[in-house]
Amino acid sequence: MAGNPRNGRPYRRLTIQQRALHLPCWICGHDIDYSLTSYAAQRSAWAFTLDHAQPLTKGGDLLDPTNARSAHRRCNSARGNRITQPQARASRRW
Secondary structure (H helix, E strand, C coil), X not given: CCCCHHHCHHHHHXXXXXXXXXXXXXXXXXXXXXXXXXXXXXXXXXXXXXEECCCHHHCCCCCCHHHEEEEEHHHHHHHCCCCCCCCCCCCCCC
16 A cells, blocks of 8 residues: 655655745745745745646646646645636735
8 A cells, every 4th residue: 555645755855856946936926935944834824835737636747847836835725726826816905
């Protein structure tokens, strides 16, 4: 019985490579706080997570570097498994 592929060395390597790029969130375009690590990163909505442009449930490859994107935890969760990005909201009502 195979374990969770996200716990494997290839997935961790991909996550480290993507994180090292220090790219902004591909969904909202804002900077990601890369200083958050370990426990703090698990709690912060603005921490780095590895997202997939083509969701895994829609046939995306977990370990394909061309499918890997940097995202905020909050943006990644809000997007879910949709292929399109959620609409950016204005910071205030006009």
